[in-house]
Amino acid sequence: MLDPTTLYVVSIVVIAIVATSFVIEVASRGRSPVDLLWTLALSSAVTTALFYLAASTSDSLWWFVALGNASSVVTTLAMWNGVRADDGRRPLLGVTLGAAVVTALAALLAGPDAGAWGGGWAVLLGTAAGGVLGGVAALRGRVYRHRLGRVLGGVLLLVGGYYLLRLAVYLVAGPGAAMFTGPLGTSTTTLVVLVLITTAGYSMVVIRTDEVHALEARSGAFDPRTGLRTPTTFVPRAREAVREAQRAGDPLTFVSVTVEGHEHLSTAFHPAVAESALVSVVDSARLLAPPSASLAGQVDDAGDAFEVLLRGFTGAEGQVWAENLRRRVIATPLTIEGGARLRLRVSLGVASDAETGYDLDALRALATQRANRAAVEGGNRVLGWY
Numbered sequence: 001m002l003d004p005t006t007l008y009v010v011s012i013v014v015i016a017i018v019a020t021s022f023v024i025e026v027a028s029r030g031r032s033p034v035d036l037l038w039t040l041a042l043s044s045a046v047t048t049a050l051f052y053l054a055a056s057t058s059d060s061l062w063w064f065v066a067l068g069n070a071s072s073v074v075t076t077l078a079m080w081n082g083v084r085a086d087d088g089r090r091p092l093l094g095v096t097l098g099a100a101v102v103t104a105l106a107a108l109l110a111g112p113d114a115g116a117w118g119g120g121w122a123v124l125l126g127t128a129a130g131g132v133l134g135g136v137a138a139l140r141g142r143v144y145r146h147r148l149g150r151v152l153g154g155v156l157l158l159v160g161g162y163y164l165l166r167l168a169v170y171l172v173a174g175p176g177a178a179m180f181t182g183p184l185g186t187s188t189t190t191l192v193v194l195v196l197i198t199t200a201g202y203s204m205v206v207i208r209t210d211e212v213h214a215l216e217a218r219s220g221a222f223d224p225r226t227g228l229r230t231p232t233t234f235v236p237r238a239r240e241a242v243r244e245a246q247r248a249g250d251p252l253t254f255v256s257v258t259v260e261g262h263e264h265l266s267t268a269f270h271p272a273v274a275e276s277a278l279v280s281v282v283d284s285a286r287l288l289a290p291p292s293a294s295l296a297g298q299v300d301d302a303g304d305a306f307e308v309l310l311r312g313f314t315g316a317e318g319q320v321w322a323e324n325l326r327r328r329v330i331a332t333p334l335t336i337e338g339g340a341r342l343r344l345r346v347s348l349g350v351a352s353d354a355e356t357g358y359d360l361d362a363l364r365a366l367a368t369q370r371a372n373r374a375a376v377e378g379g380n381r382v383l384g385w386y
Contacts, residue, residue, distance in 0.1 A: 008049050008052055008053040008056065008190075009053065010190075011049045011190050011193065011194055012046060012049040012050060012053065014194055014197070014198065015042070015045045015046050015049060015193075015194070015197045016046050018042060018197050018198055018201035018202075019039075019042035019043055019045065019046055019197075019201065021201065021205060022038065022039060022042055022201055022204055022205055023039055023042075025205050025208070025209065032085075033085040033091060034082050034085045034086045034208065035208060037078050037079075037081045037082035037085055037091060038078070038079065038082040038204045038208075040074065040078040041074070041075050041076070041078035041079045041082065041200075042075075042197065042201055042204075044071045044072075044074040044075040044078060045071075045075045045193070045197050047067075047068075047071045048068050048071035048072045048075060048193075049068075050068075051064045051065070051067040051068030051071060052064070052065070052068040055068065055116070059112065062112040062116075063107075063108065063112075065107050065116055065118075066103075066104040066105075066106075066107035066108045066119075067104065069103045069104060069106075069107050069119075069120070069122065069123035070100040070101070070103045070104040070123075071100075072103075072123050072126070072127050073096075073099050073100050073103045073122075073123060073126030073127055073130065074096060074099075074100050075127070075130070076126075076127050076128075076129075076130025076131045076134060076156070076159065076160070077095070077096040077099060077100075077126070077129070077130035077133075077134075078096060078130075079130065079134045079156060079200060080130050080133045080134035080137055080156075081093065081096060082204075083134055083137040083138050083141060083143055083152075084137060084141075086141065086142060086143055086207075086211075087137070087141040087142050087143070088142075099126045099129070099130075100126075102122055102126075103119075103122040103123050103126050105119075106118075106119030106120075106121070106122035106123075107119040107120070107122070107123075115175070117170070117175035120170060120175060121167065121170060121171065124163050124164075124166050124167035124170055125163075125167055127159075127160075127163045128160045128161075128162075128163035128164045128166075128167060129160070130156075130160070131156045131157065131158075131159040131160025131161075131162075131163060131196075132156075132157060132160035132161075132164070133160075134152075134153075134156040134160075135153045135154065135155075135156035135157030135158075135160055136153075136157070137153075138150075138152050138153030138156060139153035139154075139157075143207060146206075146207050146210060146211075147266060147271060148202075148203040148206050148207055149203070149207055151199060151203050152199070152200055152203040152204070152207070155195065155196055155199045155200060155203075156196070156200070159192060159193075159195075159196045162184075162189075162192050165184065166180065166184050166189070169184060223298055225275055225278075225279060226278060226279050226282045226298075226306070227282065227286075228282060228296050228297050228298050228306055229295070229296065229297035229298065230297070230298055231297065231298055231299070233297070234295070234296075234297025234298065234307070235297070235360075237295060237297075238295055238297065238307075238309050238360055239360050241295055241309055241311060242309075242358050242359075242360045242363075243358070244311075245311050245312075245353070245358065246353075246358035250311055250312050251312060251313060251314045251315075251317075251352065251353060251354070252309070252310070252311055252312075252313070252352065252353040252358065252363070253309075253310045253313040253314065253315055253317065253318025253321075253350060253351070253352045253353075254307065254308070254309055254310070254318075254350070254351045254352070254360075254363035254364060254366075254367045255307065255308040255309075255310065255318060255321070255322050255325075255348055255349070255350050255367060256299075256305065256307050256348065256349040256351075256364070256367035256368045256370070256371040257281065257285065257305060257306055257307070257308065257322075257325070257346055257347075257348050257371065258304055258305045258346060258347045258348070258371045258372070258374075258375055259277055259278050259281050259304045259305070259344065259345075259346055260304075260344075260345040260346060260347055260375060260379045260380070261344075261345065262274050262277065262278065262304030263304070265277055265342075269336060273334075273336050273342075274304070276334060276336070277334055277342070277344055278304060278306070280329075280332065280334050280344060281306075281325075281329055281344060281346055282296070282306060284325060284328045284329050284332055285306075285308055285325055287328075288321060288324055288325055288328065289308060289310065289321070293310065293311045293312045293313075294308060294309065294310050294311070295308070295309040295311075296308045296309075299368075305371070307364065307367070307368075313352075314352060314354070315350065315351075315352030315354050315355065315384060315385050318350050318352060318384070319350050319382060319384040319385075322348040322350050322382045322384070323382050325346070325348065326346055326348060326380065326381070326382055329344050329345065329346050330343060330344070330345065330380070332344075345379055345380040346380070347371050347372075347374035347375040347379050347380065347381060347383075348370075348371055348374060348381075348382045348383070349366070349367040349368060349369065349370025349371030349372070349373070349374060349382075349383050349384070350367060350370065350382060350383070350384030350385070351363045351364075351366035351367040351370065351384070351385070352384075352385065354385070355385055370383040370384065371383070
């Protein structure tokens with residue numbers, strides 16, 4: 001069993017490497033609130049180990065424990081705030097600062113006579129709260145869409161649960177209990193923290209890199225993978241097409257297309273397979289749609305859906321077009337690495353100007369609603385007015 005000093009040194013080195021990697025990645029693309037908060041989390045993990053190492057070298061430096069405790073709380077709470085910021089919600093920095101101050105004061109007020117775990121309930125509670133809140137936020141928010149977002153949420157929940165268990169033992173049996181110093185002692189806790197930081201750090205780097213690349217793609221006119229118009233250019237161009245159709249008195253149909261099982265393809269095979277499935281369906285739609293009378297674009301951040309505007313198509317004609325697309329998708333299996341062939345399925349919703357008038361927002365909403373209902377009702381079908 002390694003002594004505490006060695007464990008602290010090892011953890012400092014590992015955590016510093018992870019934190020440095022994240023900071024370098026952030027510096028290469030500019031800083032967002034999410035990047036800054038997650039940098040704070042990883043930096044706090046480094047200072048936590050440094051403060052505990054300093055406290056272990058001399059009894060006169062006992063007050064470094066208070067600083068280490070505060071840094072530990074900031075680590076998980078900053079991760080939670082980063083997830084909130086990624087969701088577009090306001091980071092609760094006041095809560096983080098307040099929790100850190102309370103944690104430090106709990107140790108300082110207990111004084112050196114209380115030992116290293118004087119006021120320890122605060123650090124256990126604060127660190128656990130950050131882990132649980134961060135895990136729940138990650139599994140319920142936008143981060144969940146990313147495969148590593150689920151990993152980040154899971155590891156935060158595990159760490160939160162571990163610290164809650166330590167808190168329960170601390171309150172019931174005290175810090176001198178065999179359970180607290182043995183299975184839940186410094187060695188185990190250091191390993192848990194290392195797992196958290198390495199897993200979370202890697203997940204953060206990949207999540208933020210993918211999000212930045214997605215943002216860059218959306219800011220362009222066309223998606224480089226599918227050739228679809230991005231939301232930035234699709235909606236304005238679609239509004240213009242709707243106005244032109246209204247002036248000319250042309251019928252108009254809007255089709256929402258959802259690729260079924262997109263998330264399962266990403267999990268069971270690879271995210272690239274899920275992307276290839278979307279590209280395959282888009283290619284089929286492009287072959288069937290008349291170039292001069294159609295417009296196709298992405299649906300916000302969705303990786304499994306796109307929209308097609310068909311000018312000159314009545315609702316009935318649009319439904320026929322959607323049905324032809326559904327059949328073509330089934331008849332065109334996706335070949336993946338190794339030669340396996342996957343049958344793809346789509347759910348489609350159709351809406352026409354005869355139902356909503358020349359109102360793009362209403363057309364999109366109705367078509368999307370029907371596509372979602374088609375998926376819920378079993379999928380591989382077209383739902384429209386007819």
